[in-house]
Amino acid sequence: MNYNDLFNIIEDKERVKLGSEIGDKYLSDALNRDKGKAEALVFAVNTEEVSKVMKLAYENNIPVTPRGAGTGLVGATVPHKSGIILDLSLMNNILEMDENTFTVTVEPGLHLVQLQKFVEDRGFFYPPDPGEKNASIGGNISTNAGGMRAVKYGVTRNYVMGLEVVLADGSVLNLGGKVIKNSSGLDMKDLIIGSEGTLGIITKAILKIIPKPQRTVSALISFNSLKEGIDTVIKIIKKNANPTAIEFMEKDVIENAERFLELKFPCSTGNAYILLTFDGDEEFEIENNCKKVEEAALKNNALEFILLREKEDIERTWRIRGALVTAVEAVSEQEPIDIVVPIDRSADFIAYTKEAEREFGIKISSFGHAGDGNVHLCVIRNGMEEKLWNEKSKLLLEALYKKGHQLKGLPSGEHGIGLHKRPYFMEITDKINIEYMRRIKRVFDEKGILNPGKSYS
Template identity: 55%
Template structure:
């Protein structure tokens, strides 16, 4: 490992002793790995140099950003080098002519959004964890709340610079809108969880910032009624930016955690809507179409959130739900995605599992795209009982999601913790094809080995 000092110009950016535990785990901190060196590169050239050395010496490399991953994608199972890209955090260029911004992978989502919005522009992908890095968002194809209108991270990546496991630097895509120039290596890297290459620069699509934003909170007497109303709402072409669902029991935890009071506490479930657009009349017209639709389909009320402080407070509760649950008990986060018309069926099944198993399951998520977030709550179980009950519950809920035509992950990725469920639900021929791609780009299997498949 001493040879790394000839590659990294500043010896302070290499650590081989006293490495903090946070660098060998993920955001949950339950899966622990080991590493022999922690390296903080500041350029593609340094990343390339480290990878060339690692390739020549068959040393494992695990890339990481802010460490907010929830499924073990940043856990170094096989030792070697942890390559932390958090110092590569420059916004390289804002090009208003092409509506693109070029950034390094360590830029935080919150910082990018604030930077472009201050200049009248908008980066729509909006996963709940705003302190994640852009490189991490791309590596997991992060989705978030605005996916129902604007799409996911993949839809905003125009170009990538990446370092392959061999150390070779490649450039794919660019500032162009269209690209039919051969195989799309860019899209292969997106969502690959750092197993195929290390992203060192990103060209991202922007749009003009919406001029007017408002929200609405829609209470229901049951979650099924709310989800059924969402399906009908989508057909109304009211253009909501986000459609979130929450059960009352998780909202109550969010209220306690944030120290706020949620409107309409007597409801059993809520649908949270947001609308944006270039004019107030457009947004209000869409909100009125939505109001009429949900009232006709069982809503108890339609509460417009026009005051920005109230709107922000309600959305902060939604954004803090995972942390609110975690503050009460250890929990296993799940981000299953099912066809939107099967969302209510899946949640009903999860509630059945809760009743039969005695394991608390708290659900919320993105009603507009069928992405269900479940918190499987440990409660007072000892380690042995927790592992036994968790495995039984996870097997049942993943099995049901696949039966309904769903997929193992909507936006968190597979990492380590979801591998058994992903493998069980995925065609062996698909797994084999993925392994062939891995073999072709990483023939020595040194880059984030053991993740996904």
Template identity: 55%
Template sequence: MKEALLSIIKDENRIITGPIDPQYLSDNLGRKKGTAEAVVFPVSTEEISGVMRYAWKNNLPVTPRGAGMNLVGSTVPSGHGIVLDVSLMNHVLELDEETFTATVEPGVVLEDFQAYVESKGLFYPPDPGEKKATIGGNISTNAGGMRAVKYGVTRDYVMGLELVLADGTVVMAGSKNRKDTSGLDLKEIVIGSEGTLAVITKCILKLIPKPEDSLSVLLSFDSLKAGIESVRQIIQANLNPTAMEFIERKVIQLGEDYLKMSFPEPEASAYVLTTLDGSRNEINDHLEGLRKVAKESGALSILPLEDKEEAARVWKIRGMLVKGVEAVSEQEPLDIVVPINQIDAFVNFVNAFEKECGMRMISFGHAGDGNVHLCVVRGDRDDETWEKELDANLTVLYDKAYALGGLASGEHGIGLSKQKYLLKASKPENIALMKRVKAAFDEKNILNAGISYNV
């Protein structure tokens, strides 16, 4: 295999066929392990096309990956194939300020790209929690994040994709045009497909003007129910918040312990952490509206985080909740999404089920779009007990989410971890249609074959 790959890549330093570092055989959690015979690091569309032609001809599985930040096993390879690491394709190819677009390679790191465009007075709104993920990875999972309530998710900022299909064919889906009803929108099918349909090699992204300013505001409540109710009222009042996060006090404690930092208003039972952005006048007007709605909702306090250091500390604690849990125990991360009026019902169910089953469950998330992040904690269970109880408890949690009108994933994707629960809840005709779409792109099922719904 190495000789064949060298004829395509022509740089042995970008081909690994000997012992493969375990990081390339797993995801960010590192618990699910796969197999592969080679890892390659292409630097161009032409190289990726060549690798895919070789893999297609020889029926070799190919697993695309970027920074490997995935949490559900979407970057875990299977069989004796190739891991296609695009992390060296990390260049901003064009910033077109006249069309408010940027064209980038898939390995560009999100935080680097955001800093670059903001230095030019522009703004790329998608803001998933893992800022070191790549743009290609974000597109492959349709990453959402905290700003989705106002600005939407990654899908809303992808205007075009250059793609390499499973057989090596290069196609362009989409363009810089803001409107397009010229045939089927192929890029929309690829967004969120977790590397199962095509390899992304270039991305045309929509930008907007950078907001003049932003202000975070912490609302504290004596119950999660009161906090969630305020979210609906804030949205209904047209205050246009950028982010709305719900967090229970017991969860904040984990972040405080992990970072050795303190969170404001420790007497509260729950919080809604929100951000307002725009012109200073807009922010001031919306802040007054927020005060009024929060007071009517029974907020214990309304704390504008005018001090930038305090605001950074509060958001850092919020951002480290999962790591705070991992510092205590292994956990299974879920990102169930429910209708926004069912967040309270779902979290209350989780809290009651936690007491019933005896497995610790920690929930927080995006109140403005119903995305509940849930850490199911292993504790001191041995491997056999953990695997058995986790499966049983996840079945209950996913069943409840679906009963409330929810879905298995809001932004992490399905991968290997959630496939069983997705297949159980999905209608057979939906899965059959997904398989037909997959076959149209990749009839040999060589791209990320493990998560292609072919089970």
């Protein structure tokens, strides 16, 4: 293929980069460890351009790697099969807000933080809240991003009502819409969600929004051990206290984030913490739910229960929580993991990480979404010599993913599989499941040009 043909598709020549003109950041992801190669980088601004690029790639059997904000952590945007990088970051408009159907229609390059601010300024609420607020909506949909509020509100999939998708051959599909119910044939929209750009390229999304809760408070609970904290979570959920978020953190990772941000966490007692948020419209209901949680925690050996009412205290505490991974990255290379297990097996998995830490001699920091069993780990290099780090971390990761599988868990709760997790995913996933995933891909992408080699493909 002559990549100069792309200039016939893209009117603004500055939006096409060839060969050495492609910046390094477009060849990697947020971790910037694996670097791929590409012959062309295209910045599309509308569905028509995306369709034309895909038709050209399809006719010439050229791999295409879709890309949004580049905040991913699993190598899904690394163009390791070369070809074209199709960047959607300039497709970042809010196209419509329809208050009568409680929907907002957006382009895929819009950042989550921009969407949340837009709807909240108008009295509405978009609940999905993954840690990286500058991720693109297209990326959130492609990984079915979850985040901290999933325990009450669910994940991205629960808020995607309709999609416009460009397929590998340039065809355009319109899936779903503004309707609440759909029992009309196969729901292909749900296949696209979480497919990491392997089935089609999202060019438009119709998202559900809800009225904005009028009140929010947070609570911080300290424990001597993380196991006590995790065990308490089940009791909290059984109390029907309806928390918006339930997060768990170990003291060492909090202290690291405090140093990184130069901020003070509201509590210093104990070795582990549970952080919760409650929202709603009735102050009495929120207060009652907080009391239920406090009673359950104190009965389970909690050291301290701190209710955070002031906006400044809440924002500071959640800012520290949001910086845990960034703070680790600032001092050491680390491998991020987001294994998800059944809620009642979270404590078992965390206990195993302590055994693995001692066995392999590699530091592991734990935090995550206690309300849905999504355990986040930082496997920290800590200056270990490169050859030894590569050998030992590989064995450690294999052991962690194997243990997660034994506990009836899955390799990823929200980051996706991409390139980095693919070996572990392939090892523990039933072969028949992989085969059917690949059959579905062949229907959508018979030539296998869309984000090849990622996840199951």
